[in-house]
Amino acid sequence: xxxxxxxxxxxxxxxxxxxxxxxxxxxxxxxxxxxxxxxxxxxxxxxxxxxxxxxxxxxxxxxxxxxxxxxxxxxxxxxxxxxxxxxxxxxxxxxxxxxxxxxxxxxxxxxxxxxxxxxxxxxxxxxxxxxxxxxxxxxxxxxxxxxxxxxxxxxxxxxxxxx
Numbered sequence: 001x002x003x004x005x006x007x008x009x010x011x012x013x014x015x016x017x018x019x020x021x022x023x024x025x026x027x028x029x030x031x032x033x034x035x036x037x038x039x040x041x042x043x044x045x046x047x048x049x050x051x052x053x054x055x056x057x058x059x060x061x062x063x064x065x066x067x068x069x070x071x072x073x074x075x076x077x078x079x080x081x082x083x084x085x086x087x088x089x090x091x092x093x094x095x096x097x098x099x100x101x102x103x104x105x106x107x108x109x110x111x112x113x114x115x116x117x118x119x120x121x122x123x124x125x126x127x128x129x130x131x132x133x134x135x136x137x138x139x140x141x142x143x144x145x146x147x148x149x150x151x152x153x154x155x156x157x158x159x160x161x162x163x
Contacts, residue, residue, distance in 0.1 A: 002114050003114045003117055003133060004109060004110070004112060004113075004114055004117065007109060007117075007133065007136040007137070007140070008106060008109055008110070010140045011102070011105065011106060011109070011136060011139060011140055012106070014139075014140050014143040014144055014147065015099075015102055015143065017147055018045075018049065018143060018147045018150065020162055021147060021150045021151055021154050021162060022042060022045075022046065022095075022150070024154055024157070024159045025042045025154070025157075028085040029085075030042065030157055031043040031085060031091060032081075032082075032083055032084075032085050033153055033156065033157055034081065034083065034153075035152060035153060035156055038080060038081070039081070039149075040081055040146065040149050040150075040153075041081050041083075041153060042150055042153060042154075043081075043085070043088050043091065043094065044074075044075065044079075044081035045146050045147075045149070045150050046091070046094040046095055046098050047071065047074060047075035047088070047089070047094050047097075047098075048075045048076075048079075048146065049098045049101075049102075049143060049146070050071075050075070050094065050097040050098035050100075050101045051068075051071045051072065051075040051076055052139070052142060053098070053101035053102050053104075053105050053139060054066055054067060054068075054071075054101045056105055056135050056136075056138070056139055057101065057104050057105055057108065059121060059122055059124075059125050059129075059135060060108050060121075060132065060135060061108055064104055064108070066097075066100075066101070066104075068097070074087075074088070105136075105139065109136055112132065116132060117131065117132045117133035117136075118131055118132070118133065119131060119132050120132075121134070121135060
């Protein structure tokens with residue numbers, strides 16, 4: 001298995017796991033349930049994953065950037081989740097954006113040769129993503145970090161462990 005195939009598999013598996021967790025969130029109160037004041041909730045997670053994938057896309061293929069108005073404020077790094085369900089776009093729209101941005105990220109990855117993954121990222125990219133491969137690696141561990149939070153919220157709502 002080459003590096004591109006490995007990254008693709010990890011990106012797909014991370015998203016499948018997140019979607020499996022998200023399938024248990026059904027009511028508005030589920031979507032905005034927080035373990036503590038100011039904590040992340042499932043609705044923020046969905047917007048944040050889409051916004052983050054879009055950020056990664058904007059670094060690799062600026063022409064495919066699809067930044068949505070106010071998404072940086074609502075879902076960007078350092079944003080604070082709101083407990084007001086009505087302050088967010090519709091769940092279905094957020095889920096669609098999250099999935100569409102991941103599909104674009106996977107398409108970009110599919111178009112790269114392993115040698116291209118070793119190339120430096122564009123100027124202005126955060127220092128923790130020094131090469132193209134690290135952009136995809138970051139997307140993987142970043143989603144895993146937040147899906148752990150999502151898993152805890154899901155369990156707090158009374159759902160059994162998932163595999």
